[in-house]
Amino acid sequence: MTSEIERAAAPRRQKVQSAEVGTDILKGLAELAPATSLSRLAEHVSMPASKVHRYLQALIASGFAEQDESTGHYGLGREALFVGLAAIGRLDVTKVALPRLVELRDALNETCFLAVWGNKGPTVVHVEQAVRAVTVVTQVGSVLPLLGSSTGLVFDAFLPAVELAALQAEALAEPGAPSAAELAALQAQIRARGLHHVHGLLMSGVNALSAPLFAAGEKLVGVITVVGTASSFPADPEGAQAERLRTVAAEISARMGGVAPQ
Structure with missing residues (x-):
């Protein structure tokens, strides 16, 4: 019974952990604003670059991050600006x-x-x-x-x-x-x-x-x-x-x- 409860709770924990990682990366983008390279961001948040890149793709898809095509650097997207201005x-x-x-x-x-x-x-x-x-x-x-x-x-x-x-x-x-x-x-x-x-x-x-x-x-x-x-x-x-x-x-x-x- 306990193992079934734990299995049922596992996806929820994973979602919470994913949200925490995404939030850390968003904070990193804000702290390195206006733009930063993938390697610098990964070093700043103490995560592997491959992991940061994976999360960045999800953040870009949701509008919270964007990538400059000319430089390849990343920055905060429109949705992040909207949330920030709402807080302000x-x-x-x-x-x-x-x-x-x-x-x-x-x-x-x-x-x-x-x-x-x-x-x-x-x-x-x-x-x-x-x-x-x-x-x-x-x-x-x-x-x-x-x-x-x-x-x-x-x-x-x-x-x-x-x-x-x-x-x-x-x-x-x-x-x-x-x-x-x-x-x-x-x-x-x-x-x-x-x-x-x-x-x-x-x-x-x-x-x-x-x-x-x-x-x-x-x-x-x-x-x-x-x-x-x-x-x-x-x-x-x-x-x-x-x-x-x-x-x-x-x-x-x-x-x-x-x-x-x-």
Whole structure:
């Protein structure tokens, strides 16, 4: 009788084990994003390459993984993005910020987006595109440079040092990066203003303004950014657009129990 029960339970255990292996491989793809080779992924998840390849084929068939035909590398698929965005959607900062982001886009008629801190750095999680003939396209899922974008620099100014130490060290080692002293002065300026502006830093002819969002305990939970072409968006840190951005950031922070810098 016991052996019959065990035989009946065996397929269920195998399914659970298969699900666990598939989940580990999905996590590996996320940690090695945006793309990775089969050998690197197999080494990362400590599995034989043949086993990883077998599971990858099943994940590709279900839309959770995809393979770049030109490089042969693997990455997360559309279904994984859908699940990830659904999880992000449960975050309070996203729920609170989205209607305000729409209002900000309508008021300024410039592209506005929300970014949160991900394992690779500042990550765009929602975009409200401007309603105009020429817009600046910002993609959901984009990871912005820490010291090469207004969004990244606001994260750098307000996040605890321990959270961004590794990424900051990499960024400071890149050609054209500011010195440690220059970065410290810039951080102080951003904290004093409560926002940051850039003119053509990430992309020539494109300006941006970014402001931090705080929850209770003055915890930085996101950054909202307005971005537009230099011809239509001056990104003046003392102008009316910056003041509107500060107001929206303060309203979102207040709803979350935080206080935005004034």
